[in-house]
Amino acid sequence: MKAKTTPYLLVLPAWIWLAIFFVVPICGMLSVSLMTGNVLDGFTQTFHVANYAEAIDRYWRQILRSLAYGACATALCVAIGYPVAAWIAFRGGRHKTTYLLLLLLPFFVSQVLRTISWRFLLADDGVLLGPLKSIGLLPEDAHVLSTPLAVVTGLAYSHLPFMVLPIYAVLERVDHRVVEAARDLYATRAQAFLRVVLPMSLPGVFAGVLMVFVPTSADYVNASLLGGTGTTMIGNVIQSQYLVNNDYPMAAAITFVLMALLLAGIFGYARALGTERVMEVRA
Amino acid sequence: MTTTRTPAAEARAGDPARRRPRRRIDWGRLFTWAVLAWLFTPVAGMIVFSFNDIAGRQNVTWQGFTLKWYGQAFAYPDLNAALLTTVAVGVLTMLIAGVTGSLLGLALGRHRFHGRGATNLVMFAAICAPEVVLGAALLSLFLTTDVTTGFVTIVIAHVMFTISFVAITVRARVMTLDPRLEEAARDLGAGPWTTFRLVTLPMLFPAVMAGGLLALALSVDDFIITSFVGGETTTFPLWIWGSTRVGIPPQVNVMGTLIFAVGVLLAIVNIVLARRRS
Amino acid sequence: MPLPHRMDPAAIRGLTRARPGRRAALKLSALAAAGAALAGCSIRGQRLTEQSPERYWAGKESNGHLRFANWPLYMDPERPQLDQFTQHTGITVDYRESIQDNPSWFGRIQPVLASGGDIGADLMVMTNGLEFTRLRELGYLAPLDHALLPTYADHGGSSYKNTSYDPGNRFSVPYTSGITGIAYNPDRVDREITSLADLWDPAFRGRVGMMRDPQEIANFALLLDGVAPADSTPADWDAAAARLAEQRDNGIVRAYYEQDYIQPLTNGDVWLTMAWSGDVFQQNAAEGTRLEFVVPEEGGTIWTDNMMIPITARNPVDAIMLMDFLYDPAIAADLTEYINYVTPVPEAQDVIRDRAARASGEERQALADLAESPLVFPTDEEYARLHSYVTPDAGDAEAFTSRFLAITQA
Numbered sequence: 017m018k019a020k021t022t023p024y025l026l027v028l029p030a031w032i033w034l035a036i037f038f039v040v041p042i043c044g045m046l047s048v049s050l051m052t053g054n055v056l057d058g059f060t061q062t063f064h065v066a067n068y069a070e071a072i073d074r075y076w077r078q079i080l081r082s083l084a085y086g087a088c089a090t091a092l093c094v095a096i097g098y099p100v101a102a103w104i105a106f107r108g109g110r111h112k113t114t115y116l117l118l119l120l121l122p123f124f125v126s127q128v129l130r131t132i133s134w135r136f137l138l139a140d141d142g143v144l145l146g147p148l149k150s151i152g153l154l155p156e157d158a159h160v161l162s163t164p165l166a167v168v169t170g171l172a173y174s175h176l177p178f179m180v181l182p183i184y185a186v187l188e189r190v191d192h193r194v195v196e197a198a199r200d201l202y203a204t205r206a207q208a209f210l211r212v213v214l215p216m217s218l219p220g221v222f223a224g225v226l227m228v229f230v231p232t233s234a235d236y237v238n239a240s241l242l243g244g245t246g247t248t249m250i251g252n253v254i255q256s257q258y259l260v261n262n263d264y265p266m267a268a269a270i271t272f273v274l275m276a277l278l279l280a281g282i283f284g285y286a287r288a289l290g291t292e293r294v295m296e297v298r299a
Numbered sequence: 300m301t302t303t304r305t306p307a308a309e310a311r312a313g314d315p316a317r318r319r320p321r322r323r324i325d326w327g328r329l330f331t332w333a334v335l336a337w338l339f340t341p342v343a344g345m346i347v348f349s350f351n352d353i354a355g356r357q358n359v360t361w362q363g364f365t366l367k368w369y370g371q372a373f374a375y376p377d378l379n380a381a382l383l384t385t386v387a388v389g390v391l392t393m394l395i396a397g398v399t400g401s402l403l404g405l406a407l408g409r410h411r412f413h414g415r416g417a418t419n420l421v422m423f424a425a426i427c428a429p430e431v432v433l434g435a436a437l438l439s440l441f442l443t444t445d446v447t448t449g450f451v452t453i454v455i456a457h458v459m460f461t462i463s464f465v466a467i468t469v470r471a472r473v474m475t476l477d478p479r480l481e482e483a484a485r486d487l488g489a490g491p492w493t494t495f496r497l498v499t500l501p502m503l504f505p506a507v508m509a510g511g512l513l514a515l516a517l518s519v520d521d522f523i524i525t526s527f528v529g530g531e532t533t534t535f536p537l538w539i540w541g542s543t544r545v546g547i548p549p550q551v552n553v554m555g556t557l558i559f560a561v562g563v564l565l566a567i568v569n570i571v572l573a574r575r576r577s
Numbered sequence: 578m579p580l581p582h583r584m585d586p587a588a589i590r591g592l593t594r595a596r597p598g599r600r601a602a603l604k605l606s607a608l609a610a611a612g613a614a615l616a617g618c619s620i621r622g623q624r625l626t627e628q629s630p631e632r633y634w635a636g637k638e639s640n641g642h643l644r645f646a647n648w649p650l651y652m653d654p655e656r657p658q659l660d661q662f663t664q665h666t667g668i669t670v671d672y673r674e675s676i677q678d679n680p681s682w683f684g685r686i687q688p689v690l691a692s693g694g695d696i697g698a699d700l701m702v703m704t705n706g707l708e709f710t711r712l713r714e715l716g717y718l719a720p721l722d723h724a725l726l727p728t729y730a731d732h733g734g735s736s737y738k739n740t741s742y743d744p745g746n747r748f749s750v751p752y753t754s755g756i757t758g759i760a761y762n763p764d765r766v767d768r769e770i771t772s773l774a775d776l777w778d779p780a781f782r783g784r785v786g787m788m789r790d791p792q793e794i795a796n797f798a799l800l801l802d803g804v805a806p807a808d809s810t811p812a813d814w815d816a817a818a819a820r821l822a823e824q825r826d827n828g829i830v831r832a833y834y835e836q837d838y839i840q841p842l843t844n845g846d847v848w849l850t851m852a853w854s855g856d857v858f859q860q861n862a863a864e865g866t867r868l869e870f871v872v873p874e875e876g877g878t879i880w881t882d883n884m885m886i887p888i889t890a891r892n893p894v895d896a897i898m899l900m901d902f903l904y905d906p907a908i909a910a911d912l913t914e915y916i917n918y919v920t921p922v923p924e925a926q927d928v929i930r931d932r933a934a935r936a937s938g939e940e941r942q943a944l945a946d947l948a949e950s951p952l953v954f955p956t957d958e959e960y961a962r963l964h965s966y967v968t969p970d971a972g973d974a975e976a977f978t979s980r981f982l983a984i985t986q987a
Contacts, residue, residue: 251429
């Protein structure tokens with residue numbers, strides 16, 4: 017596949033799809049974000065950059081909170097997802113695909129149903145918390161629902177496969193003989209992992225972090241179903257600015273602030289990871 | 300880190316000459332099963348409530364066991380149609396996004412070409428764009444171009460927001476592949492297509508499958524984008540959301556349970572096939 | 578350390594060099610400019626000029642068919658009422674459960690109506706909220722010709738005939754109504770709840786559920802201040818928002834709920850909450866729970882899901898015929914037996930009582946419960962305490978919702 021045209025042929029379908037159905041509409045939204053007006057009289061393009069200032073001024077709290085929740089959920093996903101992915105990749109044997117299928121199975125059942133179920137299970141005096149309270153492990157007024165904890169674990173729960181699958185896809189490639197060789201060279205198990213397996217799996221972790229951090233920061237479902245007062249995420253704000261207030265320019269402006277922050281974060285993260293990695297390789 | 304123990308290391312440990320005094324606990328297995336248990340907990344709750352003997356529509360506390368909802372599983376024609384639509388959209392999305400996204404991931408992971416940076420940027424932008432904005436933007440596109448919204452537009456939208464997930468997954472895998480394998484194949488006289496089919500594709504397959512499954516999972520649970528571009532077509536999540544006003548009927552739990560059962564069945568078939576193969 | 582031989586250094590670089598070059602950024606901005614140009618420089622003024630009913634209905638005829646967009650579970654899945662309509666008139670109905678909530682339905686149809694397109698429905702059901710007001714003010718609803726609504730004139734409840742949101746039913750007639758009041762769990766609350774002030778009582782710290790809908794919470798805070806929502810002014814809204822902020826900041830509110838407060842109320846996570854009458858009736862009927870529902874002494878609110886015809890409807894005559902048909906007391910009774918919310922046809926109560934008298938066993942009991950339930954057939958005294966929503970002019974709507982979104986979305 018040396019031919020110069022190959023990469024272009026490979027990306028062409030996706031390019032066309034994303035250009036028509038993502039780039040064009042999102043640019044339309046970019047234009048909307050600079051408009052002024054209201055839904056009754058229509059919106060006119062006035063290049064009103066102040067929309068952005070107002071978006072940040074009014075909603076910086078929710079934006080920061082979303083990024084923080086997203087980061088916590090991502091960390092949780094790495095902590096839970098990496099060992100699982102590694103175990104399936106190395107020890108899953110002939111049942112690898114079965115494990116992956118099991119991992120994804122809960123997500124084919126509607127989120128609304130899963131959440132209703134969680135609410136039943138996590139009720140203040142429900143099957144999970146009730147017994148802990150009656151034996152005195154938890155104070156009487158302890159609750160999980162309607163707290164930031166519930167939102168963050170909910171986010172981690174619903175995005176775990178996005179961490180496990182890319183890490184798995186990469187680790188599955190790791191040649192056991194490399195690890196063996198390291199062990200033969202008297203590397204401890206920890207050394208073999210840190211110096212051989214982990215570096216090889218980084219592309220997967222990178223992909224996983226992207227696919228968890230980005231959507232969780234923009235999520236609105238978990239906060240609205242599991243959160244309480246003071247857990248609103250920026251996704252909820254965008255949602256209600258658009259649908260309830262019909263303030264399309266404001267909704268668009270907040271969106272682009274959020275997207276800019278996330279993209280800056282992604283590329284900063286890629287660079288930070290990059291320099292570190294290169295140094296390690298040279299050492 | 301027990302998770303990094305390889306079968307080879309295991310075999311060595313099992314060698315009589317080096318046998319350890321007692322079998323080590325496989326913490327990795329325990330942990331994986333614990334995580335699976337966590338993932339399955341709410342599903343278990345859902346299944347239990349599909350047997351709940353309630354008299355009306357609210358299905359909140361346990362009232363006693365009944366099988367009657369399974370007898371009337373398909374009592375709501377709109378719910379059935381919605382479920383079928385969801386499955387059809389999901390499968391089509393998985394196929395289309397799976398193929399286009401994999402090609403994109405392959406190109407991004409392997410080739411250098413003009414527009415690579417921009418492609419990355421667009422891809423990331425597509426996963427961080429909030430759904431309501433994507434939905435609204437797409438709807439206005441369809442309106443200005445006079446496209447009637449419905450089943451087709453739902454598929455278009457779902458493919459659009461899942462392509463990136465597939466591409467990122469596949470790209471990560473491509474990066475760990477050794478291009479020399481393909482070179483070797485070509486040196487041995489294989490054409491580009493043969494090389495792709497016999498060497499590249501099999502190596503990519505786990506990632507393609509993973510990406511396709513992610514696309515499917517995203518598609519079947521989407522609510523907001525679908526509500527914008529769905530026109531008169533209703534999907535399973537849309538119907539459930541709307542029904543919360545008067546109470547979600549137990550049939551919804553039954554259908555969730557049936558979907559789940561099909562998944563479990565697939566898993567079992569998988570296990571049996573794996574047994575046969577080895 | 579030695580680089581694992583399979584790890585291509587180029588791969589690592591590729592992984593981490595995802596940042597776009599300057600050239601890519603330039604190209605992208607060119608693309609963006611093209612996109613912006615494509616999107617046009619403004620979203621056109623979308624208001625349509627209002628038409629008189631005479632002009633709208635002139636020359637329109639029945640086409641023997643109509644499309645009805647409704648909420649899920651708002652009609653028996655067998656659609657017996659529609660079958661009867663078809664038998665009666667020969668008009669067939671394509672019934673779709675395509676409305677999930679008012680804002681997203683509005684978001685979906687508004688741009689279509691603005692461009693004069695067909696939304697795929699000739700008859701639709703929406704609540705008397707901000708979205709309804711907007712549709713009306715935008716001129717997107719067909720003015721009703723009451724000469725075509727004789728059954729409505731005869732059987733429609735009088736309290737529905739001159740509402741603040743649609744005086745004289747110029748654009749809509751009710752499909753079903755519901756009361757927003759306070760529901761509480763007597764297992765948890767050891768006193769009788771009678772007033773809105775109970776929702777602000779520090780004794781229930783962290784145990785109070787409020788609704789997320791800006792209008793619903795605004796109504797309750799206004800009523801607490803003794804202001805009738807329909808007559809409220811922006812100054813009243815400020816005071817109401819301050820009340821709600823105080824309630825939230827004192828930790829009294831557990832969470833703001835969408836339509837999902839029944840479960841936490843039954844589980845005991847919240848002890849008292851703003852609630853809709855039909856939900857509480859359903860929950861008690863379905864699971865035998867003893868949740869209490871009260872219309873607070875300061876007053877509660879009544880909301881109505883209304884049938885209306887979009888201005889671009891293809892079959893408006895068939896649509897208005899169905900509207901009228903659903904006001905036949907027997908038909909309305911059938912619907913009420915299924916929906917369990919408040920019917921706009923008072924005579925349906927007698928029909929259900931009659932049916933209960935003729936039925937036997939469990940069914941008899943269920944029908945009798947329904948006919949005598951104040952949640953389904955409020956008494957006149959209760960109707961007197963029920964207020965309509967705030968209906969801010971479209972111009973004020975944003976100022977109104979912003980105040981209350983700031984409460985629930987802090």
